Amino acid sequence: MTLAGALALSACSGGDGEAEKKYTVPSALCGISLDPELLDAFLPGGDSVSVKPSSPNGGTKRCDVIVDGDISVRQVQAWWSNGESASTVAAGYDKMDDGQVTDDDRYLYSGTGSVGKTTTSCKSSDHPDQTLYAVVQVFTPDRSDSGAMKRLITAYTKALEDSDECR
Template identity: 80%
Template sequence: MALAGALAFSACAGGVGELEKKYTTPSAPCGISLPPELLDVFLPGGDSISVKPSAPNGGTKRCELIVDGNVSVRQTQTWWGKGESAATVAAAYDKMDDGQVTDDNRYLYSGTGAVGEATTSCKSPAHPDQTLYAVIQVFTPDRSDMGAMKRLITAYTKALAVSGECS
């Protein structure tokens, strides 16, 4: 009888629903413009959002979207050697499990992560023999959506290719 009561309680507790979003999703986290609705799919409810930029090495820039103190989404810009592929880059990052590669091999995306190759016209004097890649990782539990991730990585990669990162 006690077990039945506990199961009934946990079933009711699970149906409480998700937290409301009391924050506004930024439209240009770390300077790269994106429609907020593309990010909203992967962000949890909560009270506040902050954006934390970092540069862990000379060829990588990160932008973390932090909701109520927890990293929810990480966007990364990284330079890799020419001849690498989205699949090769994806192998170096978490959240790319069961990723699908687009027909043109520029993108790999899963429900919780993706990699996109900036256009071949994207050059940088600081990285003359490298190609710029965009990486997105979702750390929010229960936020997996392959279609939404494909739209997000495509938009992020295109925005990155026309940003100041490319000359």
């Protein structure tokens, strides 16, 4: 069996006592494309999944991934003042406990949450003196994987930089 086939089988079989996923993991979060495997590690088994966008204030966009009626993962795009650090932004969100900061200070990640700072090339005329940050929070019980979270926030921040949000 190929590695991809083994991974697909293990993701659906629930061999470790996990409930089966009877839904397809989303390949985009509110318009930002993402490899579904990066998100899969943080989603529970269940029957259905939906993605619900919202804008809680003028500079923030939120995207909730909901499995069987419960928020499992929340992704946030938020503009913060230039010069803020990933650590400062992370302090404003739950699920960042014991976060590790990357050597370049662009990312903070824990097993259940992360923050990524977009590059200076990401600009918006609506937010001329601000930097766009990506935030991921995991609300699924017993889902904590700092390595998977680092891969998720790095890929998501890059996809955000390449999106219309940064033009």
